[in-house]
Structures are given as structure tokens and as C-alpha cells.
Amino acid sequence: MKRQKRDxxxxxxxxxxxxxxxxxxxxxxxxxxxxxxxNWLGGWRDAREEVQSGRAK
Structure with a gap:
């Protein structure tokens, strides 16, 4: 069975x-x-917020 590509x-x-x-x-x-x-910028903002708050891994 083929894998479905992510959106x-x-x-x-x-x-x-x-x-x-x-x-x-x-x-x-x-x-x-x-x-x-x-969508790219939304993901970028989410990551930057995590980095700023210290929640990023």
C-alpha cells in the first residue's frame, strides 16, 4: 500500500x-x-516563541 504524502x-x-x-x-x-x-511563517513564529520562553528542546 502506498503511503499518503503529508499535506x-x-x-x-x-x-x-x-x-x-x-x-x-x-x-x-x-x-x-x-x-x-x-503556514511557514506560522511554524517559524511558534518555534521562535518556544525558544524565547525556553521550552524548545
């Missing part, structure tokens, strides 16, 4: 989250479409 928007958020944890700038967002970009 593209979910993947964008996950990649943004990883970028935020790694301390990358929000300017490095690789997405051009507004929906994917918004």
Missing part, C-alpha cells in the same frame, strides 16, 4: 518550525504562494 501546507509549517528552531531569519522563507508562506 503541503502541513509540510510548509513543519519546515518553518524547524527553521525557527535553528535560528534562521524569517526572510529565508522559500515559499512564494501566500498560503504556503503563511
Amino acid at each position: 503541503r501546507m502541513e509540510r510548509a509549517q513543519s519546515r518553518g518550525y524547524q527553521a525557527g528552531l535553528n535560528g534562521r531569519s524569517s526572510d529565508t522563507c522559500p515559499y512564494q504562494t501566500m498560503d504556503a508562506r503563511m
